[in-house]
Amino acid sequence: MQDIHIKIEAYGAIEKHLPADLNLNCASNSLVTDVLNQIKTHYPSVADMIERCACAIGEDIIPRQTVLAQDCTLVLLSPVAGG
Numbered sequence: 001m002q003d004i005h006i007k008i009e010a011y012g013a014i015e016k017h018l019p020a021d022l023n024l025n026c027a028s029n030s031l032v033t034d035v036l037n038q039i040k041t042h043y044p045s046v047a048d049m050i051e052r053c054a055c056a057i058g059e060d061i062i063p064r065q066t067v068l069a070q071d072c073t074l075v076l077l078s079p080v081a082g083g
Contacts, residue, residue, distance in 0.1 A: 002028045005071045006035055012078025014049045026068065033064045035074060052079050 008022040024038055032055050040047045055062050056075040068074075 004028050004030070004068060006068065007073040008035075008039065008076065009073055010053075010076040010078075012053075012080065014046055014053055014076055014078045017046045017049065018043060018076075028069055030068050031064065032062060032066045032068065032074065035068065036064065049078060050076070053077055054079070 003025045004027075006024045006026055008018065008024065010018045010022075018039070022039075024035060026035055026038065036050050036055070040050050054077040055064060055066075056077060057066075057072055061077075
């Protein structure tokens with residue numbers, strides 16, 4: 001099976017806890033959830049933040065059950081408090 005390359009961009013509180021140039025190799029047709037679990041395995045300190053963050057590709061917020069079939073940039077958005 002072909003591997004795909006996922007670049008991770010993080011914004012907000014989670015950004016401080018992940019490397020700026022985080023890239024992961026995943027099996028083609030992995031779910032967003034699989035990618036997030038891989039991040040939590042490598043960076044356990046962000047596990048709680050990962051559970052609450054929104055995920056996006058480009059301008060689109062995507063569900064965690066989205067299938068990733070090709071190389072992409074997955075954006076992690078920390079929840080924003082206040083109002």
